Amino acid sequence: MPGPTSLPCPAPLRVLACGAYLKNSACRLDGDRARWSALHGDLGDAAACDALQVSVETLLGAGDGPLQAVAHDLHPDFHSTRVALAAAEQLGLPSIAVQHHHAHIAAVIAEQGLRLPVIGLALDGVGLGSDGTAWGGEVLWVDGGAAAHRWQRIGHLQPLLLPGGDMAAREPWRMAAGLMHALGRGDRIEARFAPIVGAQAARVVRSMLERNVNCPLTSSAGRWFDAAAGALGLSVRQSTEAEAAIALEACAAAWQRAHPSFDEPWESLDLRPIVGRLFEIDPANARAVSHGAGSFHLALVNGLAHAAIGAARERSLRDVVLGGGCFMNRVLNTQLTRRLQDAGLAVHQPQAMSCGDAGLALGQAWVAACTIADPHFADATDSGWETTHLIELEH
Template sequence: MNIASPATGMETKGASLSSPAASTPIGVALGLPSVGAGGLPEALPILALGAWFKHAACLLEDGRAQFGPNLGDLDNADACRAVEPAALALLARAATPVRAIAHDLHPDFHSTRVACALAARLGVPAIGVQHHHAHVGAVLAEHGRFDARPVLGLALDGVGLGTDGEAWGGELLWVAGGEFVRLGHLRPLRLPGGDRAAREPWRMAAALLHASGRGDEIARRFPGQPAAALLAQVLARPALSPPSSSLGRHFDAAAGLLGLCEVMHNEAEAAIALERLASGTAAPEVTPGDWRICDAGGALRGQADGARSRTDRGAPAAGSVPQPDDRAHPYAGAQPPGGTLELDLHPLLLRLADEPEPARGAARFQATLAAALVAWVEEARQRTGCATVVLSGGCLHNRLLADALHAALPARGFEVLGARRLSPGDAGLALGQAWVAMHRLAATKED
């Protein structure tokens, strides 16, 4: 599967509905607190080259982050040709020579290739950073959190290459500086037709129906789609329908099931239509049975080289009491125990498949999604002791979702950090890459 090109779910260009976060201040310096003592200052400056969407490089120095121009998506020759000159312009502004160049884990991104070539020419390390780890790091950097104290990271977007080689996008992470553990993820949906499913919400709706044993409904529900009659055969072939934990694709499935959008002609069109309809409708009462949280096995740990390891250590008892002080919990200063918390939203999507009123279905989806995410984070706090939550990823452009999480989580005793001046999506990603790389480089020097 080529995950370089699917749309990022809720990251919009000029959408009328957006989160309270401002857009990334491109081309100007973002003032930050000092990184503090220890080995972090010696690891700076670091240049980071972002990813594929909303590409903007970032130079992180002690006390400021300098962004380059937003070149847009790297899906055309003009944008790709501009990547290296923009990176060189940032290098020329650095007060001292850079110590490393950070990039996305995806090896086929043009930004990754430029980063590796520049690092080789300069004789400095090229440091790959997992996409969602970088999303969390960007918010922490913006808030001046340069220490490695563990936090929970809720990274919600359309796609990012995971350390297991699959498409991630609905992630619950434990983050401690340059390390992370994938505590949980959304139950995957298949992408029938690969990248094409990211542009055609009816395919995501069909994937949900097929996974629920209702594949015989696909052709009847989507008679205007020539491929509908044969899509069940595509879904039966894993090579043609890779899995993804993307929340953006769940938004698409919901819009497809409610008949709001079958094929997108504009970025995030389906998700925006869903949000607009829900914003004018009173949400029905949330039903806890519309989602499930289950332990899906060993935790997948993120490492500097993208290697994988698993743990079979037991988790704390299910009835353990959350600790309001992160430092008071036995796992707060070390990697958490095993067990991957899978959040299953398939029951919610199935309910939408039988909903005769699209507006009520849209409102139900928004309200239930927020409640399920809060319950998921609560479970993670019980396991880890972390009471600080970082909200990140392009889906946080959805105002209804962002507002619901920013209201519900503090009410349950969480400290919540979200994007403020930066975009929660990929436009600010390079700052997070630099933040992670700084921690990894500092740890290497200490060793």
């Protein structure tokens, strides 16, 4: 199963959630019981899409009573979103759109029965933000228990340009080139990368960045890992998911084992100066590369810890939730957890489910149930149920 089958606190309403795009699974909430589909995989595969459809039909017929809503990701083009909207229309139910990173944090709130507001750190590859841009390195405030539909984005990693859009996620050298451009070193892109990827490719990417053509912004932590790996020469093109980040983590872990007291003091969510230093490292110098990977990890840890500790103290909170696939990185997870705990904060992360997208449907379902149970939701939709609904507190 992708996640827990029982919850410490019952959901306020019965909801079916259709999950996200990657590592898709669906979940139906009935009180304190969670019914999961199998893990379908990525919805770029036709067989996975067919499997989701079958699972949704099965979950519609399960449970202790009629459903009261269907939840889905905020992204309108996901197959899971289309399946959810079709099911809601068929049943005459409201469909609730839930922002991706909000759902990551809400999944832990539901799994562990957290009743008080939390600071959420949601780090992953990408998820559509409520402002229409690509998010992935988020500091959130999320209310607890049955109020978990109330949330606010209170911080995020410095956005990076994605030269070539989705192609940049497959070719870390593009993220490194984008960072060189951001640092005012765009004139060095061809000299740096032409010997590796070819003069034409390097020239085209430099031109795209200079003209800001097909270069959307993202706050994604995953793309920051790619940029660092590209700067260190650890990955040019990825043949498997998170290949660059895994290589970077391995180097950082090796450095940490050899230098257990090593640290990289940093109090910002802008890592450009840190990664900028990595371009000065010779990729053939294994020791220097490991040092650079360690510096990146610890700067990220310290920047996130500073933001979370400050936000928690400002709001008199003691609970921090970690969610998103980047927390599969043991160096990041272990070091960040330790720093937060040393500051007197309680750290929560998924226990019976993956920190990645496989368990996301639980968060979607919990947020949707809380949304509809809120009497203000009905007041705001007196002309009929809206097809999507999102609550984000004003900044």
